[in-house]
Amino acid sequence: MFETLSNRLSGVFGTLTKAGALSDEDVATALREVRVALLEADVSLPVARDFVKAVQEKALGQAVTKSVTPGQQVVKIVHDELVRVLAGDVRPEGLRIDSPPAPILMVGLQGSGKTTTTAKLAKRLKERDGKRILMASLDTRRPAAMEQLAVLGRQVGVDVLPIVAGQDAVAIARRAKQQATLGGYDVVMLDTAGRLHVDAELMAEVAAVRDATKPHETLLVVDGLTGQDAVNVAEAFDGRVGISGVVLTRMDGDGRG
Ligand SMILES: Nc1nc2c(ncn2[C@@H]2O[C@H](COP(=O)(O)OP(=O)(O)O)[C@@H](O)[C@H]2O)c(=O)[nH]1
Ligand SMILES: [Mg+2]
Structure with a gap:
């Protein structure tokens, strides 16, 4: 799953980082491709939708398209969001195996x-x-x-x-x-x-x-x-x-x- 997904994302990001100045349109196109890549990796529709929405909001908030390296910024936002989603908010606890057996x-x-x-x-x-x-x-x-x-x-x-x-x-x-x-x-x-x-x-x-x-x-x-x-x-x-x-x-x- 992660290999296919990372190949797809590399493709999207390659185009983005090469582009130099980005329009809102470029970002929207890239995010559509991110969404398709997630769905193809069998991520559920609600999760993919929330993911893209979160990235979009962050990208707009940071005025990505006006920055010097817009492509890299979008890639970083997607990366951070992936880490957040995969890691979750809670740290796993150990197994409750005290009081034997x-x-x-x-x-x-x-x-x-x-x-x-x-x-x-x-x-x-x-x-x-x-x-x-x-x-x-x-x-x-x-x-x-x-x-x-x-x-x-x-x-x-x-x-x-x-x-x-x-x-x-x-x-x-x-x-x-x-x-x-x-x-x-x-x-x-x-x-x-x-x-x-x-x-x-x-x-x-x-x-x-x-x-x-x-x-x-x-x-x-x-x-x-x-x-x-x-x-x-x-x-x-x-x-x-x-x-x-x-x-x-x-x-x-x-x-x-
Ligand atoms: N590749 C791979 N095969 C596994 C894994 N876990 C179990 N298997 C194989 O899946 C088959 C069914 O596993 P088994 O433990 O008997 O399943 P059970 O019916 O739920 O007890 C066996 O041939 C296992 O060797 C795994 O993590 N990776
Ligand atoms: Mg068994």
Whole structure:
């Protein structure tokens, strides 16, 4: 996403900085192209519109077209505004993992990267923060899912709750929490089953696990290539289950998203 976007913006800015004196018209044309570049990078229409409006106001306020290097000024305004939008106003807090064992519930659609992210996060908490982690797979739907987490656990050197055949998600979650208390773990990570789409059954199961375990964090894992639909998924999960954070996966992927 960022490569495509930065290529497009470089093109727009190249024209601007070469132009020397700028008319209001030049600025308006450039901003139209900025808007198209944002939309092509799958930025939502309201965000792109607000962005261009904010840049426009700042550009007019600083009487850009009368300055000596108008093109560079517009580029700087766009740059500052991009930084502002991407960074947001709030600094992210750390995970609430004091008062052990702290349950972290991982939720999301099937294939979004929950199991992979569970192992990645466990590795990081172990290595960077020196925490003792227990991971448990609540995915009773896909036969290989529990084994997948067990394999990842061996890879990153993190304990995984032993598999007991026939237990449902809530029973496994209870067993995981109990095991984490007895074993003196700092964090117990609960990797849930996903669905292809948001549906009532999935939400009911995740909500039941939440009620049984009282997670300190509920992290929604979303495939970063989903684009705008990620917002709908996040709203659905937040409305029904309540989420405390979002993890975007496949940011190493190409193109949109
Ligand atoms: N490229 C890439 N692939 C990922 C990433 N996260 C997960 N995957 C892959 O996506 C597939 C589904 O991931 P998985 O963790 O099993 O998803 P789950 O169904 O939500 O548990 C696997 O093949 C993972 O290797 C990521 O950040 N980047
Ligand atoms: Mg999984």
